[in-house]
Amino acid sequence: MVTIYDIAEKAGVSAMTVSRVINNTGRISEKTRAKVKRVMDELGYVPNQMARSLVLQETRLLFLMITDITNPFYTTLARGAEDAAKKHGYRLLFGNTDEDLEKENDYIDAVLKTRADGVLLAPAGDASLPHLEMLRRHRVPFVLLDREVPGMDSDVVLGDSKEGARQLVKQLVGGGHRRIALINGSRTISSARERLEGYREALKLNDLEYDEALVLETSFGPRSDLTGIEAWLDRMRPLPTAFVAGNNVLAVELMRSLRSRGLRVPEDVSLVCFDELASYAEMDPFLTVISQQAYQFGHLGMQMLLDRIRSRDEPSPAWRKVVLPAELIVRRSVRQL
Amino acid sequence: MVTIYDIAEKAGVSAMTVSRVINNTGRISEKTRAKVKRVMDELGYVPNQMARSLVLQETRLLFLMITDITNPFYTTLARGAEDAAKKHGYRLLFGNTDEDLEKENDYIDAVLKTRADGVLLAPAGDASLPHLEMLRRHRVPFVLLDREVPGMDSDVVLGDSKEGARQLVKQLVGGGHRRIALINGSRTISSARERLEGYREALKLNDLEYDEALVLETSFGPRSDLTGIEAWLDRMRPLPTAFVAGNNVLAVELMRSLRSRGLRVPEDVSLVCFDELASYAEMDPFLTVISQQAYQFGHLGMQMLLDRIRSRDEPSPAWRKVVLPAELIVRRSVRQL
DNA sequence: GATTAATATGTTACCGATAACTCTAAATTA
DNA sequence: TAATTTAGAGTTATCGGTAACATATTAATC
Incomplete structure (x- = not known):
């Protein structure tokens, strides 16, 4: 690897002079600056970021x-x-x-x-x-x-997760839904808690009772918990008419499960969620969502x-x-x- | 920041001994090893990767x-x-x-x-x-x-872009299509060239003529060239009955344009492409694709x-x-x- | 008990850069 | 002309580690 010392030697100057040329600091005559630059190009010099970081402490x-x-x-x-x-x-x-x-x-x-x-x-x-x-x-x-x-x-x-959840529920209530389920991320995640909270508040505001059986706490993450979702859907009877999903991943996984039971959205059940799906999914955007920036x-x-x-x-x-x-x-x- | 010298001093050993403990190299007595480790924990020491890299040259x-x-x-x-x-x-x-x-x-x-x-x-x-x-x-x-x-x-x-393109065209031909368009990435990209090549070969194999007007060269990239696609669609008359898209992004953009003209896939035109869409789009996977690993x-x-x-x-x-x-x-x- | 070998630890130099200081020669000022 | 600036360099120490070699113990061998 080429170092400033190689440059310095070939250009007939000190390493410090080379450093000054590189960083445009101190005073350098145009002549030496040009000479050093030429040698740098010739040898294909690239500064060693680690050495710099070590001394610069950043x-x-x-x-x-x-x-x-x-x-x-x-x-x-x-x-x-x-x-x-x-x-x-x-x-x-x-x-x-x-x-x-x-x-x-x-x-x-x-x-x-x-x-x-x-x-x-x-x-x-x-x-x-x-x-x-x-x-x-x-x-x-x-x-x-x-x-x-x-x-x-x-x-x-x-x-604003709480407000988002409120709006999603409100939208469903506005559609005449009264049995509204929530599939959410883990309560160890603040945004999931906020969404649950907003969901509960909105239910209360609309004189709907909070029913723990209608809430599934699973994971926002990429590793799907399909069996958990299946079991949850089995437990709820009658099935709710509408679902709120705590994020986009959950919405997709829920839709898969619903589809496998022959349930279509929105004909058979309604679904809203947080976050847009992939832009590539937006060929035909049909999910009502809380879109975050x-x-x-x-x-x-x-x-x-x-x-x-x-x-x-x-x-x-x-x-x-x-x-x-x-x-x-x-x-x-x-x-x- | 805590360095091995801080550790060394506090543990009453040399810096080298600390280095040996960290890297498990050389011989160290259990007693000093334990002492050094304790001091390291106490001070919350974390090795400086840059300093290591500088000397290790990796x-x-x-x-x-x-x-x-x-x-x-x-x-x-x-x-x-x-x-x-x-x-x-x-x-x-x-x-x-x-x-x-x-x-x-x-x-x-x-x-x-x-x-x-x-x-x-x-x-x-x-x-x-x-x-x-x-x-x-x-x-x-x-x-x-x-x-x-x-x-x-x-x-x-x-x-295997060429083979992939061949298969996509074959699939369309198998569906009775004879006027097949291709929307592709730039020919400055090898995979786009291969796909074009495969498309042409497959046409030839099926006794279909290659028509330059049916091929649009645009970009695989994320910045959409919607006006280019629109103009291309306007130029082709009659419209082809089927499209091959050189990748997933192009497929989506093409679908948007088609949709805006009231054309549905597959009822009005057929569409196949390279690469899967986002997994989140697979709630309802309906595009026939060449799926790459x-x-x-x-x-x-x-x-x-x-x-x-x-x-x-x-x-x-x-x-x-x-x-x-x-x-x-x-x-x-x-x-x- | 002296010699050798093995084990445990320390010293020094270096990786590639920069900061801070020093030095020299030319330019400016008194 | 001597004193002072200033422009344009060079020297040295340092950042935080590790390799290579040196050294001091302790253990093993004769």
């Missing part, structure tokens, strides 16, 4: 940890984060945790070893707390996305993270909690009873 | 460059690559080029600066050649995915890359070109004429 490397790389909500979010990072000259390392605490732990470890300048993460759940404490302890700035973790104050970008989650979160990094040495300002409003998009998956 | 960092992070083909591929990398103790840095040569160039630059141990990439096109030459020049092992680049010998994992692309490609890295110093064996067979999955998007 890596210009950020980490984004998401829980499901095949979920379009998260890939869109990733694009937003990437765009913002790139604009400010940071590189972005992705990690895919699959909602798995152990994988998350491995990635946290990688973050610390790599000395990343900051982390953007959608935590696997409340049990991510020790991971966050680890980051805090090592003074790695981080911003949470989509989910809060009780017991840890930090910057966080959230969607996925790109903004990543973009805004990244800006907040960069703010923290920039002001790392200053007395840290109060934590910022941004709640992005979500939009109800009415399509054709709710039947008017 | 980063254990790999790069995966894909052309569209929102395309499920690539995210599934990414998962395959990630799984394989993780298993061997490597971390994986993702880059999203959006089929854009300039972005690709930026990422190549990042790879070199970071001194990544290897690269897995789906090149933006034939014009990626200089980027690959750059990698070769700097002795960075790489494996191409999904696309070849003329003029550059290397390991590569491809799908996306996960295998990433997984196998990563294994090949790791092989190269391991044998970097040995005389390099011949380049390996793996062609993964693709499977025709017949669904309901082709109408029997």
Whole structure:
């Protein structure tokens, strides 16, 4: 590998002079600058980022940890984060945790070893707390996305889950539905809790009774729990006329199960959910959804993270909690009873 | 930040002893090992990967460059690559080029600066050649995915595009179709060329004439060229009875355009394509597709890359070109004429 | 008990860059 | 002309680790 010393020798100057040319610092005569540049081109020199990082004590490397790389909500979010990072000259390392605490732990470890300048993460759940404490302890700035973790104050970008759930239920009630089920993620995830809460509130508001049997707590994640869904559907009789799904993955899995029983949406049952499906599924968008600004989650979160990094040495300002409003998009998956 | 020197001092040993404990090298008495470990825990020590990399001359960092992070083909591929990398103790840095040569160039630059141990990439096109030459020049092992680049010998994992196109056309011909259009990616991309070639061969085999007007060359990428598609559809009269789409993105965009003209698939026109849509779109899978083993692309490609890295110093064996067979999955998007 | 071997640990140099300081020669000022 | 600036370099130490070699114990052998 070519180093600045190789350049320096061939150009007949000191390594420091080469460093100055590279970074445009200090005073260099045009003549030597040109000579050094020519030699650099000749030898195909590329600076060694690690050596720089070691002495500069910053890596210009950020980490984004998401829980499901095949979920379009998260890939869109990733694009937003990437765009913002790139604009400010940071590189972005992705990690895919699959909602798995152990994988998350491995990635946290990688973050610390790599000395990343900051982390953007959608935590696997409340049990991510020790991971966050680890980051805090090592003074790695981080911003949470989509989910809060009780017991840890930090910057966080959230969607308005409670309000979203309320609106979805309201939409169903408006369609004449009174027996409304909820299939949701684990209660160890703040957004799932909020959605459950919004669901309950909306029921109450409409004088509908909360029936525990109509609520299934499973996983937001990519590993489907089809047998759990099947069993749940078997237990509920009569079947509810409408379903709320806590996210897009659950909506799809529920639809699969319904379809296998010969039930069509919306003819036989109605269905609404959080988050858009893949853009490729939108050839024929028919699900009524709460559409969250996925790109903004990543973009805004990244800006907040960069703010923290920039002001790392200053007395840290109060934590910022941004709640992005979500939009109800009415399509054709709710039947008017 | 805590360093091995802090540990060493507090444990009353030398830095080297600490290093030995960390890496389990050399001989260390159980007593000192325990003492050092205790101090490490106490201070919350995490090794500095950069410092290690600098002296070891390896980063254990790999790069995966894909052309569209929102395309499920690539995210599934990414998962395959990630799984394989993780298993061997490597971390994986993702880059999203959006089929854009300039972005690709930026990422190549990042790879070199970071001194990544290897690269897995789906090149933006034939014009990626200089980027690959750059990698070769700097002795960075790489494996191409999904696309070849003329003029550059290397390991590569491809799908059988030609055969896939043949099968898709055959399927349509079998349905009685004789006027078959093709919407394809840019001819600067090897897989697009292969697909065109397969399409032409299949037409010939079935005594159908190749009509240039029935072929649209646009982009595989995420930035839609809707007006181009609209104009193309306007030009063709009568409209073909069937379409082959060069990938999933194009299939979706074409369907949108068709839908906006009130044309339904398969009632009014038939449509087949390469690659599955998002798994979330598979609630109701109805497109007949050539399904490629996306996960295998990433997984196998990563294994090949790791092989190269391991044998970097040995005389390099011949380049390996793996062609993964693709499977025709017949669904309901082709109408029997 | 002296010599040798094995075990446990320390020292030094280096990976590739940059910060902080120093030095030299030319340019400017008094 | 001597004193002072200033432009344009060079020197040295350092970031946090590890390899290679050196050294000090302890154990084994004769």
